[in-house]
Amino acid sequence: MTLDLHDDVVSLTRALCDIPSVSGAEAAIADAVEGALRKLGHLEVLRDGDAVVARTQLGRDRRIVLAGHLDTVPIKDNLPTWTTGEGDAELLYGRGTCDMKAGLATQLRIAATVTEPRHDLTFVCYDNEEVASVKNGLGRLVRNHPDWLAGDFAILGEPSNAGVEGGCQGTMRVRITLKGRASHSARAWAGVNAIHAAAPVLAILTAYEPRRVVVDGLEYREGLNAVNVQGGIAGNVIPDECVIDINHRFAPDRSMDDAYAHLQEVFAGYELELRDKAPGARPGLDQPAAAEFVAVVGREPAAKFGWTDVARFAELGIPAVNYAPGDPLLAHTDNEHVPVAQIRECERVLTAWLS
Numbered sequence: 001m002t003l004d005l006h007d008d009v010v011s012l013t014r015a016l017c018d019i020p021s022v023s024g025a026e027a028a029i030a031d032a033v034e035g036a037l038r039k040l041g042h043l044e045v046l047r048d049g050d051a052v053v054a055r056t057q058l059g060r061d062r063r064i065v066l067a068g069h070l071d072t073v074p075i076k077d078n079l080p081t082w083t084t085g086e087g088d089a090e091l092l093y094g095r096g097t098c099d100m101k102a103g104l105a106t107q108l109r110i111a112a113t114v115t116e117p118r119h120d121l122t123f124v125c126y127d128n129e130e131v132a133s134v135k136n137g138l139g140r141l142v143r144n145h146p147d148w149l150a151g152d153f154a155i156l157g158e159p160s161n162a163g164v165e166g167g168c169q170g171t172m173r174v175r176i177t178l179k180g181r182a183s184h185s186a187r188a189w190a191g192v193n194a195i196h197a198a199a200p201v202l203a204i205l206t207a208y209e210p211r212r213v214v215v216d217g218l219e220y221r222e223g224l225n226a227v228n229v230q231g232g233i234a235g236n237v238i239p240d241e242c243v244i245d246i247n248h249r250f251a252p253d254r255s256m257d258d259a260y261a262h263l264q265e266v267f268a269g270y271e272l273e274l275r276d277k278a279p280g281a282r283p284g285l286d287q288p289a290a291a292e293f294v295a296v297v298g299r300e301p302a303a304k305f306g307w308t309d310v311a312r313f314a315e316l317g318i319p320a321v322n323y324a325p326g327d328p329l330l331a332h333t334d335n336e337h338v339p340v341a342q343i344r345e346c347e348r349v350l351t352a353w354l355s
């Protein structure tokens, strides 16, 4: 499989989609991207597993990182790609079109066409983003080759409707286990019902008013929700245990410690078991490179709802935003598609900013 990065950006998007690349099976697309980048000649190229990194070394005073994942969620009869409509209404359909081969194509086009960029550029194409975070190729690159991820500002090609989506929310999952005493349900007075003991916890969740908070100019909406409840073993037994899993999505002005302290306050008197956590990232739009980029994009920036790898860049001290064609709400749907006009717009904006 070969890719030609001098192809038109829409053809390149289709070519990237049509190389099946479900998480864990990115070798073919990584080979194709590596081969195409090496052919360009003006970039240093690194291969690590199924991640490929390429960079200019022009001694510019600022370095911009353009990053995107190579993998997709599983295919659902939605490849090879197809199009509908014409002109401004043309849509490109298929697995990966929105999340995120179109974004990847715009970045790879810059690699091929902007050979004398005004900032040094690093292109990071990585594997295993759509699966458990321990497998994430960007995380592995941070561990194996931190020097290759240096930069002053990063653009992640996750779909953002061709606008800048800044920062990302943090996420934390905690478990509350309520204890009771089992008995026969015909003699319930001999037991203590653990499911009934969940009622006050659910009441706290129902009454909870999530914050809306402005961080660096963008409004974030938090959330606190029960996402799973388990309890009971049979139709005639008073349950002696009920387990509630709670997910907190928090704005990036809270650290993970802040978020946990907040949950301890909200659920005072209950023991919390921390199951999973990932930090948020401030949008960092006050940074000069970010502010300059937002001005070139010319659309109102928005907060990112959800967790993306911009948080990994934030941990490295690199402000990062999501910027790419496609509606994030369509990511992972069978109906995944991207407006062709947005692909072209993003390529135009990146070219104008980096040339």
Ligand SMILES: [Zn+2]
Pocket (backbone or CB within 6 Å): 069, 099, 100, 129, 158, 159
């Ligand atoms: Zn994605």
